[in-house]
Amino acid sequence: MELTLWTYEGPPHVGAMRIASSMKDIHYVLHAPQGDTYADLLFTMIERRGQRPPVTYTTFQARDLGGDTAELVKKNIKEAVDRFRPKTLLVGESCTAELIQDQPGALAKGMGFDMPIVNLELPAYSKKENWGASETFYQLTRTLLKEKVSFSEKINPLRWKKLGRRPKINILGPSLLGFRCRDDVIEIQRILSEQGIDTNVVAPLGASPEDIERLIDAEVNICLYQEIAEASCEWLKRNFGMEYTKTIPIGIKNTIEFINEVHNKLDLPLTNKQELEHKSKLPWYSKSVDSNYLTGKRVFIFGDGTHAIAAAKIAKEELGFEVVGLGTYTREMARQVRATAKDLNLEALITNNYLEVEDAMKKAAPELVLGTQMERHSAKRLGIPCSVISTPMHVQDVPARYSPQMGWEGANVIFDDWVHPLMMGLEEHLIDMFKHDFEFVDGHQSHLGHTATNTKDFLKSDEKKEKNSKEGIIWTESGRAELTKVPFFVRGKVKTNTEKYAILRGILEISDETLYDAKAYFSKLNY
Amino acid sequence: MSKVDFNKETGPREVFCGLTSIVWLHRRMPDAFFLVVGSRTCAHLIQSAAGVMIFAEPRFGTAILEEKDLAGLADAHEELDRVVNDLIARRPEIKTLFLVGSCPSEVIKLDLATVAEKLNKRFFGQVRFVNYSGSGIETTFTQGEDGALKALIPLMESSNEEKLLLVGTLANNVEDRFKKIFRNLGISNIESFPPRQSTELPKIGKNTKVLLTQPYLSDTVRDLKHRGCEIISAPFPLGIEGSTKWFLAAARAFNISELKVHEIISPLINRSKLALESHKEILKGKKLFLLPESQLEISLARFLHNECEMDLIEVGTPYLNKDLMKEEINLLPDNTKIVEGQHVEKQLDRVRKSNPDLVVCGMGLANPLEAEGISTKWSIEMVFSPIHGIDQAADLAGLFSKPLRRNQILTSKTLVTH
DSSP: OEEESOOSSOOHHHHHHHHHHHSSSEEEEEEOBTTGGGGHHIIIIISOOSSOOSEEEOOBOHHHHTSOHHHHHHHHHHHHHHHHOOSEEEEEEOHHHHHHTOOHHHHHHTTOOSSOEEEOOOOTTTOOHHHHHHHHHHHHHHHHHGGGTTTOOOOOTTHHHHHTSOOEEEEEOOOTTSTTHHHHHHHHHHHHHHTTOEEEEEESTTOOHHHHHTGGGSSEEEEOOHHHHHHHHHHHHHHHOOEEEOOOOBSHHHHHHHHHHHHHHHTOOOOOHHHHTTSSSHHHHHHSGGGGGGTTOEEEEEEOHHHHHHHHHIIIIISOOEEEEEEESOGGGHHHHHHHHHHTTOOOEEOSOHHHHHHHHHHHOOSEEEEOHHHHHHHHHHTOOEEEOSOSOOGGGSOSSOOOSBHHHHHHHHHHHHHTTSOOHHHHHHHHHHTTSTTOOGGGSOSTTHHHHHHHHHHHHHHHHHHOOTTSOEEOHHHHHHHHHSOHHHHHHHHHHHHHHHHHHTOOEEOHHHHHHHHHHHHHHTO | OOOOEEEEEOSOOOOOBGGGGHHHHHHHOTTEEEEEEEOHHHHHHHHHHTTSOOSSOOSEEEEEOOHHHHTTSSOHHHHHHHHHHHHHHHOTTOOEEEEEEOHHHHHTTOOHHHHHHHHHHHTTTTOEEEEEEOOTTTOBTTHHHHHHHHHHGGGSOBOOOOEEEEESOOOHHHHHHHHHHHHHHTOOOEEEESOSSTTOOOOBOTTEEEEESSSOOHHHHHHHHHTTOEEOOOOOSBHHHHHHHHHHHHHHHTTOOHHHHHHHHHHHHHHHHHHHHHHHHHHTTOEEEEOSSSSOHHHHHHHHHHTTOOEEEEEEESOOOTTTTHHHHHHSOTTOEEEEEOOHHHHHHHHHHHOOSEEEEOHHHHHHHHHTTOOEEETHHHHHSOOBSSTTHHHHHHHHHHHHHHHHHHHOGGGOOO
């Protein structure tokens, strides 16, 4: 048993939902009790999806447990197939259903459907969300392609030359609730297309079962997120001989290395090597004199494996920061994160406990934190600026604008996102020059911590004015007490409105009733 | 009882489980901690429903069952003991610890009552332990509060003192307003359950008159009756009508004249009616479809029809306690279609077919319906906002008029440029 106050990853069936929701023409029947539908809101609220996840929950109850839950599963499978007519059906169970062992996958396979059925066994008591996503994508790929294994020769990455066409690749791993996947895919396709390389399939994001079946039309797989796609890439390599890339194109150096890796695998000459460095503004921005102050800034990094490793490399080699802490919650990538940390003379922090991360952050005394939304909160408590680099997803991590992490534009986004939370070089210099002037106000030191100061000022002034306002109006004890119950962010408005109302009506003492009278008055007026 | 049209439906549901109520219960009683004994799903559910992120160390958590707990390699009771010890060492300010059962803990039949009993002996005088189930196989959403309150009743001492007991979590400011009004009516001994501190439980007995503030407390009501409490039958204090009848019912139980009640609340009613007017203008004649979730649906339907003149297409409710809802149902217009339970797909078919102006639904369904051009209001907001009482009637109406108003602004012809 493990005490958990907050978790970086959901259960493995949420990972399966990420794959199902990312794709087209797929339906997932999940044997699960009432309440597990909460996971829908991750997609509809956080990702702002306009469609419900393609998931049917069997919704078994305590009274069903004595009876035949297997019949309930079959009924739901039949209804889901009739209604949604999926081209491939995923069948699985959440934590509770795993305990009652109805074997929904086997039940589905015995129902005589002619569509492929993927039986998902995702151990809820030992595995987590990313593992579940990876396993689902792997099982799906395997189910849809296994019949082609024996008929197909090993794929020669150079065959495009003989076929007389441009080389083709697949982009594997992007999914819903993955960090900036939507935009990374566009950026990577653009970069490869410029090099004369075509994208055969992007999966799971936007792919249909037919697309999975034609993965083998490509020469090489791009493993864009190891957490989700490595198992599938390995299987495709073992069974079809398809090579896959290992470099994650986040940051300038890794993007260039990635382009090199793809060219090497395809034996495609790289003709514009010299141009590549100028595709992004990051190298020049980092070199420009204002960035001098970035040198040696202490940075603490925590996130999923892919983004934490990439961030460490960019921080050290491309921005000249000093990495003072590195860790991940992705146990599956612990070995790689440890190796990266060792190169930086650090010991990696591998944990799913955010309080441990906060402690490590405190000890490392960084000037910048690169983490998840949870580290953003921790950093805020410690008064340290932070930029978010990794899942778990928050509605703010799905911006309206194009903002990839990968490739050239990704490097631009990263420069802005990591540097803006810091006090700018010139600004820091000027503040240092003027800080002894009498006009200088503490709260104006920078754009950091503004809100905190403002709130405090607001509350303080509130207390003073409450007692006696200049119009001679008095706040009675009941009025003041009522005012303190109003949420702080609207308290100022309520106070002004109530006083305005009191003046209007010639009321000299504001009681709680006056406050409500005013509330009703303005509520009417505001329409 | 008015002639409403009762229906039952079964099938796949889109409703939260009882664990979700921890989100408001832990805020109501800041000296209590809610420890769910469950899975990663439970932990993920609460953190997702609680607004995704935590700003401070939370007063709720999950003891996540692992493979070794299930395979019998570790004694689940000992493991839970260990987790509780760690927790109390870390949070010495905890006065009451709720052990909350979940779907997996119920299925493996983990005996939380026995665990609580043992822990009560060990931590006697320091921390009190109670247990209840918030599992989805037994409870929906707000029923979790019913379980938590029921679990506290055995800890409440007996007293024959006459008092008014308000039962059900209220926003603190609403609670204060209610108490003030009752004092003005001449009822001086008023307490709330749950209290603001878990250790300050009200004493109860045969002269305790219970006035419910929330409609989802069936089990709590039953146990309070067993303890001799009198249950005042009334609609729920949502909207002017419901609140007025609620105050009147309480006054009757304390032999206070109706005249006195009207004298006290008339000014409140008048100003509230004024404030309600602008919302009514927007809501009037609009078609409303309520999907089941918070269990407040019937009261909301009554308010939105009777006071805001909305047309009711269908009123969904996760379950229906006809006895508890009697007064509410009597106030509904004839032929109101009430559907208990859910088949979410069939219900959504009916939503689309009936072409509603506004749908009250859970967060999982809101954006998909909006994308189809149907305005929505999330039901979870009702349990987080101060909506009870006469003074809040306009705010309550505002929750429903706002999406319609917004829709009007965004689709207004002045914005169309092509």
